[in-house]
Amino acid sequence: MKKIFTMIGAGVLLHTTVFAQQPERCGMKAWHDKMIAQDPSWAEKFQAQKEALQADAESYLLYKAQAGTERTTVTSAIPVIFHIIVDSAQFNNLGGTSGIIKRCDSQIAVLNRDFNKQNSDSSLIPASWKSLYGNSGISFGLARKDPSGNCSPGYEIRIIAGSTLTDAGYDVINETTPKEKLASTGLASWDHTKYFNVWCINFTGAAASLLGITVPPAGGPSSQHGVCILYNSLGKTTSGAGSFPSPYNKGRTLTHEVGHFFEIWHPWGDDGGRCPTWSSTASGCSSGTGSDDGISDTPPESDAVYGSPTYTISGGTIHDCCEFHGTTETQPIGVACLSYMDYTDDGAMHMFTTLQAAAMASKVLVSGGESYSLTQNPSLLVPCTTTGVEPSVTELKSSLSVYPNPTTGEINISVNSQEEILDNIVVVNLVGQQVALVQGQNKDYYSIDLSGLSKGIYFVKCNFASGSVTRKILLQ
Numbered sequence: 001m002k003k004i005f006t007m008i009g010a011g012v013l014l015h016t017t018v019f020a021q022q023p024e025r026c027g028m029k030a031w032h033d034k035m036i037a038q039d040p041s042w043a044e045k046f047q048a049q050k051e052a053l054q055a056d057a058e059s060y061l062l063y064k065a066q067a068g069t070e071r072t073t074v075t076s077a078i079p080v081i082f083h084i085i086v087d088s089a090q091f092n093n094l095g096g097t098s099g100i101i102k103r104c105d106s107q108i109a110v111l112n113r114d115f116n117k118q119n120s121d122s123s124l125i126p127a128s129w130k131s132l133y134g135n136s137g138i139s140f141g142l143a144r145k146d147p148s149g150n151c152s153p154g155y156e157i158r159i160i161a162g163s164t165l166t167d168a169g170y171d172v173i174n175e176t177t178p179k180e181k182l183a184s185t186g187l188a189s190w191d192h193t194k195y196f197n198v199w200c201i202n203f204t205g206a207a208a209s210l211l212g213i214t215v216p217p218a219g220g221p222s223s224q225h226g227v228c229i230l231y232n233s234l235g236k237t238t239s240g241a242g243s244f245p246s247p248y249n250k251g252r253t254l255t256h257e258v259g260h261f262f263e264i265w266h267p268w269g270d271d272g273g274r275c276p277t278w279s280s281t282a283s284g285c286s287s288g289t290g291s292d293d294g295i296s297d298t299p300p301e302s303d304a305v306y307g308s309p310t311y312t313i314s315g316g317t318i319h320d321c322c323e324f325h326g327t328t329e330t331q332p333i334g335v336a337c338l339s340y341m342d343y344t345d346d347g348a349m350h351m352f353t354t355l356q357a358a359a360m361a362s363k364v365l366v367s368g369g370e371s372y373s374l375t376q377n378p379s380l381l382v383p384c385t386t387t388g389v390e391p392s393v394t395e396l397k398s399s400l401s402v403y404p405n406p407t408t409g410e411i412n413i414s415v416n417s418q419e420e421i422l423d424n425i426v427v428v429n430l431v432g433q434q435v436a437l438v439q440g441q442n443k444d445y446y447s448i449d450l451s452g453l454s455k456g457i458y459f460v461k462c463n464f465a466s467g468s469v470t471r472k473i474l475l476q
C-alpha cells in the first residue's frame with residue numbers, strides 16, 4: 001500500500017488533509033503480512049478464504065431468495081461496545097463525555113445507513129453502478145448491558161497518560177496482546193461472540209498514519225477480535241469541539257473496517273499495483289500478475305484510489321492501468337473506487353457492491369456463519385436501569401459509566417449528564433456503609449482508588465437533580 005498520493009487517470013481531485021502524508025486507510029495488509037510471517041500457512045488460508053467469497057456471496061443471494069420458503073433465520077442488531085482509550089487532551093478534543101456520546105450515536109447511525117442501503121449520498125452513485133448498490137441487511141446498536149449484566153451506555157472510557165501507548169497501533173500488528181486491549185493498561189475485549197468490540201485509540205509511532213486496523217474472527221487470538229480506529233475518526237462530525245477535519249469525518253473509517261471484520265477485502269487485492277490475472281505493461285501498473293478481492297462485481301483494479309475522484313466517464317467512475325487485458329475492456333464502468341472498501345475520502349465512497357454485501361451477510365446473517373452469534377443477543381440492546389427495568393426519567397437524564405469492572409483497585413467514573421451533581425460521588429458496601437468518596441465538581445470524569453478495601457461487591461452512587469444513579473462494581 002502506498003503512503004503517497006496516487007494519481008490514477010484523469011479527474012482525480014485531491015483534498016488537503018490534516019495529515020503530513022496521506023494516511024493509510026487501514027492496516028489490513030500489514031496484519032495479513034504479519035500473520036503470514038509468523039506462520040506461512042496463513043498465506044494459503046487467506047487465499048482460500050478470499051477465493052471462497054464469490055461462492056459465499058452467491059449462496060447467500062440464493063438463500064435469501066428462498067428464505068421465505070426453505071430456510072429462515074432470526075437475527076437482531078449487533079451490540080457494539082466502543083472502548084475509548086485516550087489521554088486527557090484527546091478526551092477534551094472529543095468534547096468530553098458528551099462529545100463522545102454524540103460520536104457513538106452518530107457512528108451507529110452511519111453504520112446502519114451504510115450497511116442497509118440508506119446512506120443519503122447514494123445520490124452520487126453513477127447510473128451504471130446503481131444496479132450494484134448492495135444491501136447487507138446487517139444492523140448495529142449500542143451495547144446496553146455489559147458482560148456482567150450491568151447497564152452500559154455502549155461505550156467505556158479510559159483516560160491514560162499521554163506516553164502510555166506511544167506505539168499503540170503498531171502493537172496491534174506486532175504484539176500478541178496489545179496494550180490497549182488489556183484491562184490493566186487499556187480496556188479488554190467484551191465477549192467477542194456477543195459484542196462487536198471497537199477500540200478508539202491514538203495511533204502513534206510506526207502506525208501514526210493509520211486510520212484503522214481489524215483483527216477478523218478468522219485469525220488471531222479472540223481477545224483481539226474487533227476493530228481499532230483512530231479515536232478522532234469515530235462518528236460523523238461537522239463542526240464544534242472534537243470535529244475531525246475533512247476528509248475523514250463521516251464515520252466511514254469504521255464502515256470500511258467492519259467490512260474487513262466480515263471478511264471482505266480491498267478491491268485491488270493488496271498486490272502492489274498489479275492486475276489480477278495478467279501482467280500489464282500499461283503505465284502505472286507494476287509488472288507481474290497480481291490478485292484481487294475474490295468478488296466478481298468489483299472490476300479489476302491495480303491499486304488503492306485516494307482522494308475524491310470526479311466521475312468524468314459517462315455513467316462510470318475512473319479507469320486505471322488494468323483497464324485493458326489484451327483488447328478486452330475490463331472496466332466498462334470504471335473501478336470500485338466508490339466502494340467503502342477503497343481508500344477514497346469519506347465523502348467519495350457511497351456503497352458496498354451487491355456481492356460485497358452478500359459475502360458479508362453470509363458470515364453474519366446465516367446460522368453457522370462466522371459472525372452469526374453476534375446477531376443472537378437482542379437483550380443486550382435494550383436500555384436498562386441498574387435494576388434491569390425500563391429506563392426511568394432519571395436514567396435518561398443522567399448516567400454513570402464505571403470501569404474497569406471488575407476492578408483490582410482504581411475505578412474510573414464517566415458522567416453523562418446535563419444536570420449538576422448535587423454532592424459527592426460515594427462508594428458504599430453491601431450494607432450501605434460509605435467506604436470512599438470523591439467530591440462532585442461537575443466534571444465529566446473522575447477516578448477513585450479502592451485498592452485498600454476488601455475484595456467484594458460495592459456500589460458507586462451519584463446524586464443528580466432528578467435523582468440518584470447507582471452502579472454495582474466488583475473489587476477483585
Ligand SMILES: [Zn+2]
Pocket residue numbers: 025026027028256260266341
Ligand atoms: Zn482496509
